Amino acid sequence: MHTDMARAWWQMSKPEPAADALLHAVRASRGEVRDRPAIRQVVTDLARRHPRAAGVRELSAAVTTVR
DSSP, X not given: OHHHHHHHHHHTTOHHHHHHHHHHHHHHOXXXXXXXXXXXXXXXXXXXXXXXXXXXXXXXXXXXXXO
């Protein structure tokens, strides 16, 4: 559900809610964000286009950190 919401927010050009939804997804299941290419691309795009948006740094760190 969180990844679907994140994609919807991203498509509506709402980076902060997209990052928030993805952070919820990471907390529920890191693999859902890290291992799904389409979702991983949203994270990459968020980091590239909106690096200062709330939650984007935390999200990038959570996805790239191996745990």
